Every structure is written in C-alpha cells, then in structure tokens.
Amino acid sequence: MxxxxxxxxxxxxxxxxxxxxxxxxxxxxxxxxxxxxxxxxPTPATIAHINHQWGFDxxxxxxxxxxxxxxxxxQIISYTQQLNVVHQIWIDLPVTASLAIGAGxxxxxxxxxFGVLSAWRAGHWLDRALTVLSxxxxxxxxxxxxxxxxxYLGDKWGILPAGDYVSFATSPxxxxxxxxxxxxxLSVLFIGVYSRVLRSTILDTINDDYVRTAKAKGLTERQVxxxxxxxxxxxxIVSLFGLDFAAVIGGGAILTETVFNLHGVGQYAAxxxxxxxxxxxxxxxxxxxxxxxxxxxxxxxxxxxxxxRIRL
Amino acid sequence: xxxxxxxxxxxEVVPELHDWGEVAGEEIPPGLGPYRLAWRRLKRxxxxxxxxxxxxxxxxxxxxxxxxxxxxxxxxxxxxxxxxALNQFGxxxxxxxxxxxxxxxxxxxxxxxxxxxxxxxxxxxxxxxxTLITIIFATLLxxxxxxxxxxxxxxxxxxxxxxxxxxxxxxxxxxxVVLAISGLDLGLFKLSGNSLQIPAIIIGxxxxxxxxxxxxxxxxxxxxxxxxxxxxxxxxxxxxIMFGEILPNVASTILVxxxxxxxxxxxxxxxxxFLGAGxxxxxxxxxxxxxxxxxxxxxxVHTMLVPGIMLVLCVLGINVFGDGVRDALDPRAKIRIEH
Numbered sequence: 001m002x003x004x005x006x007x008x009x010x011x012x013x014x015x016x017x018x019x020x021x022x023x024x025x026x027x028x029x030x031x032x033x034x035x036x037x038x039x040x041x042p043t044p045a046t047i048a049h050i051n052h053q054w055g056f057d058x059x060x061x062x063x064x065x066x067x068x069x070x071x072x073x074x075q076i077i078s079y080t081q082q083l084n085v086v087h088q089i090w091i092d093l094p095v096t097a098s099l100a101i102g103a104g105x106x107x108x109x110x111x112x113x114f115g116v117l118s119a120w121r122a123g124h125w126l127d128r129a130l131t132v133l134s135x136x137x138x139x140x141x142x143x144x145x146x147x148x149x150x151x152y153l154g155d156k157w158g159i160l161p162a163g164d165y166v167s168f169a170t171s172p173x174x175x176x177x178x179x180x181x182x183x184x185x186l187s188v189l190f191i192g193v194y195s196r197v198l199r200s201t202i203l204d205t206i207n208d209d210y211v212r213t214a215k216a217k218g219l220t221e222r223q224v225x226x227x228x229x230x231x232x233x234x235x236x237i238v239s240l241f242g243l244d245f246a247a248v249i250g251g252g253a254i255l256t257e258t259v260f261n262l263h264g265v266g267q268y269a270a271x272x273x274x275x276x277x278x279x280x281x282x283x284x285x286x287x288x289x290x291x292x293x294x295x296x297x298x299x300x301x302x303x304x305x306x307x308x309r310i311r312l
Numbered sequence: 313x314x315x316x317x318x319x320x321x322x323x324e325v326v327p328e329l330h331d332w333g334e335v336a337g338e339e340i341p342p343g344l345g346p347y348r349l350a351w352r353r354l355k356r357x358x359x360x361x362x363x364x365x366x367x368x369x370x371x372x373x374x375x376x377x378x379x380x381x382x383x384x385x386x387x388x389x390x391x392x393x394x395x396x397a398l399n400q401f402g403x404x405x406x407x408x409x410x411x412x413x414x415x416x417x418x419x420x421x422x423x424x425x426x427x428x429x430x431x432x433x434x435x436x437x438x439x440x441x442x443t444l445i446t447i448i449f450a451t452l453l454x455x456x457x458x459x460x461x462x463x464x465x466x467x468x469x470x471x472x473x474x475x476x477x478x479x480x481x482x483x484x485x486x487x488x489v490v491l492a493i494s495g496l497d498l499g500l501f502k503l504s505g506n507s508l509q510i511p512a513i514i515i516g517x518x519x520x521x522x523x524x525x526x527x528x529x530x531x532x533x534x535x536x537x538x539x540x541x542x543x544x545x546x547x548x549x550x551x552x553i554m555f556g557e558i559l560p561n562v563a564s565t566i567l568v569x570x571x572x573x574x575x576x577x578x579x580x581x582x583x584x585x586f587l588g589a590g591x592x593x594x595x596x597x598x599x600x601x602x603x604x605x606x607x608x609x610x611x612x613v614h615t616m617l618v619p620g621i622m623l624v625l626c627v628l629g630i631n632v633f634g635d636g637v638r639d640a641l642d643p644r645a646k647i648r649i650e651h
Binding site: 015018019022023026027029030031135136138139140141142143144147148151155247250251252254255258259266269270273274276281284285288289292293 | 470473474477478479480481482485486487489490491493494575579582583586587588589599602603605606609610613616617620623624627628630631632635
C-alpha cells in the first residue's frame with residue numbers, strides 16, 4: 001500500500017508536469033499576446049507595460065516558472081478579468097460537481113440496468129431495442145440533444161427550467177429541477193457506452209465454468225446473475241466510470257455546461273480559451289489531469305477490494 | 313496513463329485468428345479466408361447494411377452539393393437573400409418544400425438545404441481526414457512501440473498517456489483557437505488559420521492514443537509468437553517483420569477502429585465548431601450550423617433541427633454499420649472508445 005501511494009504520487013507529479021508544459025507550449029504559438037490583451041487602441045506604453053507585467057519579454061522557460069510559482073502559491077490571476085483563478089475555480093466547482101454527481105448516478109445505474117437487461121434477453125426484441133437505443137445515444141451530439149431538450153421541454157412547453165443553475169443552499173428543489181435536463185443530456189452518451197460494454201462482458205462471463213457450477217448447485221437465475229456474473233462483469237465498468245467521472249469533474253463536460261449555461265469549470269475553461277486567457281486554462285487542465293489520476297488511484301484501490309486476486 | 317490495468321485490457325482485446333470460425337451454429341465452408349468469412353457474416357446483417365446504405369446516401373448527397381446548388385436551388389451556400397428569405401418581421405422563413413429554400417433559410421437569408429449539403433461535405437471531409445491521420449500514425453507508432461519495446465516504447469507510451477489524460481474538448485479548443493490565429497507551419501506545407509485541414513489535424517491527433525494503445529498492446533503479444541521467430545530466423549529485417557508479418561495481423565483491429573474513429577471525429581468536429589474552435593465562418597459545417605441555429609432558437613427552430621438530425625443520421629449510420637463490421641470480423645471483441 002505504501003509503495004502504491006508513492007508510485008502513484010510520483011506518476012501524478014510527472015503527468016501534471018507534462019500537462020502543464022504541453023498546455024503552456026500550445027499557447028506560446030500565439031503571436032503578440034500583449035497586443036491581444038491591450039484592448040482596441042493600444043499605445044506602445046500599455047503594450048510595454050503588459051509585456052513586462054506578464055513576462056512576455058522574458059524567455060519561455062522563465063515565463064513558465066513564473067506562472068507555475070503563481071499557481072502553486074494560489075496567486076495566479078487571469079489575463080482578461082484580473083480575477084484570482086483558483087478562487088474562481090472554487091466558485092465554479094459546486095456547479096460542475098452537482099452536474100457530475102447527479103449525471104454519474106443516472107448513467108451508472110441506467111447503464112448497468114440496460115446492460116443487464118440486454119444481456120439477459122440477448123437476441124430478443126428487448127436486447128435489439130436497447131442496442132438501437134444505445135447506438136442512438138452514442139451517435140447523439142450532447143449539445144444538440146441539450147439544445148433540443150432545453151428548447152422544447154424548457155422554453156416552449158415550460159415543463160422544466162432550461163438550464164441555468166440554482167445553488168443547493170438557495171433551494172434544494174430548484175437546484176434539482178434546474179439540473180434534470182443537463183443530467184439527462186450528459187448521461188445519454190455514457191448510458192449507451194456502458195450498457196454495451198456491460199452486455200458484452202456479461203455475455204463473456206456467462207459461459208465461464210464457475211457460472212455453470214453456480215447454476216449446477218441449484219442457485220436461481222437471479223442469484224447467479226447478481227452474485228456471480230455481475231460482480232465480475234462490473235470491473236471494467238468501475239474503471240470506465242472512474243475515468244469518465246473524473247473527466248467531467250475536471251471540466252470535461254464543456255459542451256453540456258455551455259449549452260445549458262451552467263457556470264462550471266468546463267464553461268470557465270471554454271471561455272478562457274476563447275479569450276486566449278492562458279492562466280485559467282493551465283490551472284483547469286492541471287486540475288482535470290489531477291482528478292483523472294486521483295480517481296484512477298481510487299479505482300485501483302476499489303479493484304483490490306472487489307477482486308482479492310489483484311494486489312496493489 | 314496506466315491508471316487502471318483492466319481499462320487497457322478493455323481496448324487491447326486480441327482477435328485471435330483461430331477463434332474466427334468458432335461462432336456458434338455457423339457452418340464454415342473449408343478454405344474460406346477470415347475476411348471472406350467476415351464479409352459473409354456482414355452480408356447477412358441486414359440492419360448494418362441498411363445503415364451503411366444510409367451513410368452512403370448521405371455521402372453521395374453531400375458530394376453532389378454543387379449540382380443541387382446550381383441546378384435545383386440556384387443559389388450558393390454563402391449567397392444571402394435578405395429580400396426573399398426573410399418574412400416581414402425580419403425572421404428567416406421555414407421549410408417551403410419547393411426547390412428554392414426547400415428546408416427554409418437562416419438569419420441572413422441563406423438556403424439551409426444548400427448549406428446543409430456543403431456543410432456535410434466539410435464535416436465528412438474533416439471526419440475522413442482526421443480518421444486517416446489517426447489510423448496512419450496510430451498504426452505506425454503502435455507497431456513500432458510494441459515491436460521494439462524498451463526506451464522507444466516508453467517514450468511513445470508516455471506520449472499516448474499524456475494526450476489520454478488531457479480532456480478531449482479542452483485540448484481540442486486550445487489547439488483550435490491557437491492554430492486559428494497562428495496557422496500551422498509543418499515545414500513542407502503551411503496552413504492558414506481558417507483552413508479546413510486544421511480541425512482535421514487536431515481531431516486526428518487527439519484520437520491517436522485511443523487506437524495506438526490498442527495496436528501496441530496487440531503487437532506486444534504478437535511479437536512473441538512463433539511465426540515472428542520464424543521470420544527472424546529467415547533473416548528478415550525489422551521493417552519487413554513489422555509491416556509484412558505483424559501489420560496483416562493487426563489489420564482487423566484497425567479496420568474495426570475506422571468507423572469508430574470516423575463517427576467520433578465527426579461528432580468532435582461538430583462540438584468544436586459549436587464552441588467556435590473548429591470550422592471558421594463563412595464555411596458551413598453541421599456543427600457551425602447547429603451552433604448558429606441554437607443562437608436563433610425561438611424564431612427559427614429548423615435552422616437547428618435540420619443540421620442536427622442530419623448529423624445524428626450520418627453518425628448513426630456509421631456506428632450501426634461499424635458495429636456490424638466488428639461483429640462480422642470478430643464476434644467476441646469488445647473494442648470501444650470514449651469521448
């Protein structure tokens with residue numbers, strides 16, 4: 001366990017370092033960053049001031065070190081709005097977390113349900129219907145689905161609020177109501193993917209010897225399915241869920257957050273990229289990668305719990 | 313990254329050659345090669361063929377876009393008809409079901425049907441180019457990494473993991489926005505910021521690890537097999553072994569990935585264009601059209617629905633057909649991809 005933590009910790013530092021350099025290098029390709037920050041009618045003096053302030057007149061690696069120092073002391077400030085980036089992410093995080101947790105619950109439970117039903121009735125009409133449904137889900141761009149849902153159910157028929165975010169502290173019911181559509185839109189793709197992965201792993205496991213043994217000793221179909229087949233088939237689902245959930249928490253649900261106008265981490269990242277505002281993008285990508293690595297480590301620990309054969 | 317070992321094994325399923333015939337209840341005539349066998353299975357999967365046909369029809373329609381524009385609609389994709397296409401409130405007209413403005417107009421009076429076909433050309437072209445880039449580089453890097461192992465493998469695998477750990481859309485918009493400003497200088501040829509090749513290169517680049525990791529994993533297993541030893545004994549060079557012996561054995565995996573990557577590339581293009589980091593105006597693509605349509609929402613629903621439905625149909629066609637191809641090539645494999 002101790003070795004595992006050390007190894008994971010080191011690899012996390014490596015990944016964060018590489019991600020930060022890659023992000024930084026991508027943005028160094030922009031010519032004349034100072035001109036873009038100086039407003040519509042820049043004077044040479046303002047440009048010189050900006051160059052000095054942001055270190056654009058210094059070599060790339062010095063600028064990188066300067067920015068990293070600011071990030072790790074929590075004093076990094078965005079170019080355009082001059083707001084503290086860490087503070088801003090802290091404000092946006094509850095929105096993204098609400099989106100991720102609710103959608104995660106929906107897509108995990110529905111994905112497992114559909115996958116089990118589909119494998120259980122493999123070849124029958126229910127399986128075919130669920131397969132078609134999941135392929136439609138996988139083929140549906142989330143922003144189109146989101147726009148259609150929020151227009152018809154939200155604006156036109158007024159059944160549910162079309163996006164925006166109400167904090168849980170303000171009104172738990174409103175929070176829930178406002179998030180139903182984003183949760184659903186974000187879940188559709190994952191439900192499609194998970195149910196198909198689960199269906200094929202269950203169909204693989206179902207022919208294993210230990211399943212035959214379980215059936216032979218007289219367990220009911222339900223007991224065999226839940227205790228023997230499902231427990232083993234869930235392992236790939238757990239690792240997928242870890243990665244996907246981490247990506248959403250880390251700002252990966254950019255399209256969903258944009259189309260439903262949720263001011264989460266993803267939308268913050270998208271707006272910063274459009275404004276060529278490097279500091280928020282750097283911090284968010286590092287934050288996202290951190291989440292992916294951290295949750296990946298948690299998933300590995302969960303594995304060892306689920307499957308005693310795996311040692312950390 | 314090596315976050316979770318079984319996640320890798322999800323992708324790295326090796327379709328063993330000798331498994332191919334063992335599909336339950338199927339009579340296999342002797343002497344039928346694996347690809348002929350797969351074709352036989354695919355031909356029997358009518359649903360997959362139907363959706364493949366749907367995709368083909370969409371491709372043909374989009375290829376014929378100039379014919380439609382010149383001979384039927386008599387207007388170009390960027391021609392604005394403010395006088396005839398907007399109603400008295402200045403809002404775009406809906407579908408007329410006539411040759412002119414068959415599917416209505418957008419906010420500046422451009423023919424939606426014409427733009428839909430031209431946009432489809434853009435989306436399909438970017439999807440195809442991105443797929444080509446992904447497949448070529450992933451195959452090359454995957455085979456080289458898996459075959460040579462050692463430090464070269466370490467380097468390539470780390471690079472794959474780095475891109476893998478990066479959120480797809482974040483990397484996409486970061487590259488999209490920056491390259492749109494700076495352009496891309498690849499030495500041999502230069503691309504300006506609004507070139508259609510830039511989104512194609514970005515999307516192709518992003519998906520390399522998804523295929524590359526799978527290819528590498530398979531090559532790691534193949535290189536220990538007897539036929540590779542035999543090839544080495546015969547004195548074949550590394551290049552001959554990699555591309556003459558190993559490549560044919562990973563070809564079916566690569567084949568399965570082509571529709572998967574194509575579908576995802578088209579969806580990613582749409583997403584990036586929607587966020588303003590993909591195709592640049594005035595070029596139309598399905599993604600930019602949906603984005604523009606969402607902006608016009610209460611007034612002109614058709615400007616969002618028409619390209620959106622077309623996009624879903626196209627991607628669904630690829631996905632269902634690709635599913636059929638995968639089942640036909642290897643009924644047991646479980647290759648997947650995530651966004």
